Amino acid sequence: MKASRRAAGSGPAAVHRATLRTAAVALASALLAVCAMLAVVTVRVARRVVRPAPRAVDTRIVDVDVAAQTITLGRTPDTVLPGRYGLFTAGSTDYVKVGSVLSSDERTVKRKLLTQVDGDMQLSAEAAFSGWYFQRPEELHLPFTTEQIPTAVGPCPAWLFPGAETASDAADTWAIQIHGRGANRSECLRAVPVFQGLGVTSLVVSYRNDGDAPRTRNGSYSLGATEWRDVDAAIGWAIRHGARRIILMGWSMGGAIALQVVVGSAHRELIGGLILDSPVVDWRTVLTYQGRQMGLPTPVTDLAIGTLGAAWTAPATHADGAIPFDRLDMVARAGELNRPILILHSDDDGFVPSSASHALAEARPGLVELEAFSTARHTKLWNYDQQRWTDAIEGWLDRHHLITTEEPVS
Secondary structure, X not given: OHHHXXXXXXXXXXXXXXXXXHHHHHHHHHHHHHHHHHHHHHHHHHHHHHOOOOOOOOEEEEEEEOOOOEEEEEOOOOOOOOOOEEEEOOEOXXXXXXXXXXXXXXXXXXXXXXXXXXXXXXXXXXXXXXXXOOOOHHHHOOOOEEEEEOOOOOOEEEEEEOOOOOOOOOOOEEEEXXXXXXXXXXXXXXXXHHHHHOOOEEEEEOOOOOOXXXXXXXXXXXXXXXXXXXXXXXXXXXXXXXXXXXXXXXXOHHHHHHHHHHHHOOOHHHEEEEEEEOOOOXXXXXXXXXXXXXXXXXXXXXXXXXXXXOHHHXXXXXXXXXXXXXXXXOOOOHXXXXXXXXXXXXXXXXXXXXXXXXXXXXXXXXXXXXXXXXXXXXXXXXXXXXXXXXXXXXXXXXXXXXXXXXXXOO
């Protein structure tokens, strides 16, 4: 009997149980491997959101005709836009200006060079197409000084452009310009002449971790959740130097920062209004869209957002702390806004979708005005149609009595 029991224990049933155990171990190992891979991808995506990174290459220089002073670029939705732009590259120079489109085909775009390129100059084929246009404040040919704004993280450099002397009451109105993620103060220079001509002083500011201002412990963006305090410090500095009314202008993530200032600043009663170019109004909307553009499965994007929103994952993502996505969702917080807002946004933005801008305008129709472009991409509205962009800003300022754009009757 004992022998038969031992035989039975090594029979088909035992083999089946062993097979099941092996399969279970293999399945568990596979699941652990998938989870580990998912965790790695999620952390990488999360880091990409908050870590400053080098400017991304988005086109190629195919040819430079020195005699004709033209440049041929790889065709993209941006390089085919009409208007004048900047082109970051490498070699003999790191930046050239380009003008109107002369011709194009399915693969390339030929544009006029606005920067003189000589025959002995060498340009790298890899390039980044930019809406900055002006790279240095001297290019505006306007008087300016470089200032240092005291903040909690240290002195943040800023450019101060005094407003032109006009007959209007704009002398004590200051526009504080806030650049976007992955950019610096040069992004804002396009707007300075508009305000300067109206008699408005422009303070073009930097903020923590942008490459100009001091670095925090981890050197990461907080997507507006902490950067707004540096801008608030700039408002305080402006008030101490004669400002009595503040207009905030934010570009891309600078829009998210401006929105945090207007709901959180101790100086908010002096803020007359906000002008937002291609702004981030809700980060979840932006990151979900960008995840789709990158071909990421929705669960990965959702996990990355959740990871960034948790304090305990900060060491893995290299963030300075949890990202408060609810606090940064200004569509949900639209009822807290009490200053007029002008949004300029293109519906083909391609980086920060305009849907949240439309939603904010719909939520506060009496307060938020949206000037929607159809074909101007991300933060390139000035480049695409400078006159329409300028008219929209000047008209909005006039309608809200933030500035007088008409000459007084003598």
